[in-house]
Amino acid sequence: MKQEPLLLSALDVASSKTAMLICERNIDGSLTLIGFGEARTDGVERGNITNLEKVVKSIxxxxxDAETMANVRIDSVSTSVSGEHIRCIQSRGVHPVASGEKGEITREDVEKVIEAAQAVAVPSDSEIVDCIAQSFVVDGQEGIKDPIGMTAVRLEVDATVITAGKTQLENIRHSVARSELSVSDTFVGIEASSVATLTPEERDMGVAVVDIGAGLTQTAVFLGGKMKFIHIFGYAGNSVTKDIAAGCVLPFEQAEKLKLEHGDLLIPPDNQENIDIPGIAGREPRKIKKLFLGEIIEARFEEIFSFVKEALEKQNLYNKLITGIVLTGGSSQMPGIVPFAERFFGLPVRIGFPAxxxxxxxxxxxxxxxSSVGTVLLSSSFAGEKQSASGKGEGERGLLGVLTKWLKKKF
Incomplete structure (x- = not known):
């Protein structure tokens, strides 16, 4: 019997827009986008839901719209979570494989040592959303990537535990439930963006992905194929727009339009071009220098990049970014941003388009x-591991299956 493609859906509720993707997962693991819907988001600031009713309407x-395009009905979605409440905690877990003589490390042993790594002090207002095994230690031998099948007495893991605010997670789930859907998986937004934009070589050699959205700038660092660090702060595209609104005395909506139509990070200092801007409340239209607009935008982007650089230097990661920086997110489309960023960071920079x-x-x-594409890619990865496991013995499942099972328990 021919196997039907698996339907996967991803919902991304961001500060400026809500996007919904419906994909078919084909037999070979590839994804085909069959439905897409988008709505303006009202009621979200810096990744936090501030008006549940408005968010529900956007969802x-x-x-x-996505269901209509795909001509299907869905009952569950994968979602992403972002915000300044996201935190990273470095932890080590220890698990005895056998008492006395050495025993073979099984996936259950790996599962238990990863669970042991979660035994860290987490604030009462947060919960663990991910646990990334960086490397394993087998009877004192460090740097083991996948210990399943090895023999040992003692198994340890160095892990990065990622937490998110309970209130923020519950608000996302409640908003989805109010839309008559359930949440199947929840992923960290910057991790999803990374999956969608980075190459394996970049992840292995050292790279920082910087997702500049409307309300948040999110940074993740990858070394040796693993995510090592996350940093998120609430200055991004909307901050630029607010600066323009203040500097040019305009309402936010007009300032946003001015930014999108005339914004540029590489305006020559001798540029004399004028820009017409409408008057407010019946006043006469005015003219401003394009160079003045550029100076406003440059100042805010320089501040945003300085926050990113400071965080990387503080973690001693800045000099380890061999392949440089990948910029993504809606605000990374500002004209001139690549040479501007390369000049600021002194590193190679490219724009990250989703897979x-x-x-x-x-x-x-x-x-x-x-982030939207990355969420459906992560969902597909989990679905593929589940399908693979159904056709294998329990002892044949690899490390990804262990992590998949653990995350399924959490959500």
Missing amino acids: QKAVR RLGGMSNLVNAPAYS
Whole structure:
């Protein structure tokens, strides 16, 4: 009997937009985008839901449009979580494999040592959303990537535990439930963006992905194929718009339009071009220098990049970014941002576009959708591991299966 493609859906509720993707997971593991919906987000600031009713309306519209395009009905979605409440904790877990003589390390042993790594002090208002095994130690031998099948008495793991605010997670789940859906998986937004934009070589050699959205700037560092560090702060595209609104005396909406139509990070100092801006409340239209607009934008982006650089230097990671920096997110589309960032960081910089999907991928082939595409890619990875496990013996499942099972327990 021919196996039908598996339907996967991803919901990304961001500060400026809500995006919904519906994909078919084909037999070979590839994804085909069959439905897409998008709605303006009201009621989210810096990744935090501030008006549940408005968020629910945005979700319902995005879901309805995606379902109509795909001609299907869905009952569950994978989501992502972002915000300044996301934290990283470095931890070590220890587990005895056998008492006395050495025993063979099984996936259950790996599962238990990863659970042991979660025994860290987590604030009462947070919960663990991910646990990334950096490397294992087998009877004192460090640097082991996958210990399953090895023999040992003692198994240890160095892990990065990622936490998120309980209130923020519950608000996302409640918003989805109010839209008559359930949450199947929850991923960290910057991790999803990284999956969608980074190459294996970049992840292995050393790279920082910086997702500059509307309300948040999120940074993740990868070394040796593993995510080592996350840093998130609430200055991003909307901060630039607010600066323009203040400097040019404009409402926020007009300032946003001015930024999108005339914003540039590489305006020559001798530029004399004028920009017409509308008057407020019946006043006469005015003119401003394009150079003045550029100076406002440059000042805020320089501050944003300085926060990123400071965080990387504080963790002693800045000099380990061999392949440089990947910029993604909607605000990474500012003209001139690549040379501006290269000059600031002194590192190679490129724009990260999300991985291509089959089908109508042109609808989401922009940095603004990196987190959305990454969420469905992570969901597909978990689904693939589940399908693979159903056809194998329990002892044949690898390390990814262990991590998948642990995350499934959490959500």
